[in-house]
Amino acid sequence: MNNIQEKxxxxxxxxxxxxxxxxxxxxxxxxxSYVKDIEASKDIVQNVFIKCFTHLDEFEGRSSIRTWLYRITINQCKDYLRSYYIKKVFLIGQVKEEITVHSPESITLKKWDEEQVVAQIMNLGKKYREVLILRYIQELEVREIAEILSISNETVKTRIRRGKNKLMPMLKGEFLYD
Structure with missing residues (x-):
């Protein structure tokens, strides 16, 4: 699906x-990963696909469709987070972050450990959280992350390293599964 014109x-x-x-x-x-709200993330993705539908004819193919969609999604998330409503909600303390998943008893200890890592990643600052999620959860290459975020490969590598360094103290003693 790299070339829309062929379709x-x-x-x-x-x-x-x-x-x-x-x-x-x-x-x-x-x-x-950006907004930490399931309903808001659904709305954002819906808006991304609306933009995709309305602007697909403008897609020039200089990047992959995936990269283009990631860029739109990140921009939509940033717009959402900058919005007056969200700032107001944060200021009066009405937002409650809930990222824990209620697991049935059959979930293994390893799964619990993975959830703890994700939860700690979500507690990092945005610039570290986004590169770690794109790299390790979305499994993107450094060059893809750099293109999506409009930063250099070296900046991506630095943010990954610093994010991992910030993560280590947070995870000390959290694991049950080895």
């Missing part, structure tokens, strides 16, 4: 549906 005979709706099926889950995870 000329297909309708725009079919192409966008294919894109939604291919990237919906990834974009939802990415949006959640």
């Amino acid at each position: 000329g005979s297909e309708s725009l709706e079919v192409i966008v549906t294919e894109i939604m099926n291919a990237y919906g889950t990834e974009l939802s995870t990415l949006a959640f």
Whole structure:
């Protein structure tokens, strides 16, 4: 799906549906990593696909569809976080972060450990959280992360290293599974 122009005979709706099926889950995870709110992340991803639908003809193919969608998603998340409403909510202390997943008893200790790591990543500052999520959860390459965030490869590497260094003290003694 790297070249939209090759899909000329297909309708725009079919192409966008294919894109939604291919990237919906990834974009939802990415949006959640920024806003830490499931409903808000769903709204953001919905807006991303609306923008995709309305601007797909403007996609020039200088990057992959995935990279383009990630960039739109990150911009939408940043807009959401900058919005007056969110600032107001944060200022009066009404936002409660809830990122724990209630697990059935059958969840293994290893799964619990993985959840603890994700929870600690979510507590990091945005610039470290975003590179760690893109690198280790979304499994993107450094060059892809650099392109998505519009920063250099070296900056990505530095943020990953610093994020991991900040994470280590937070995780000390948290693990049950070795």
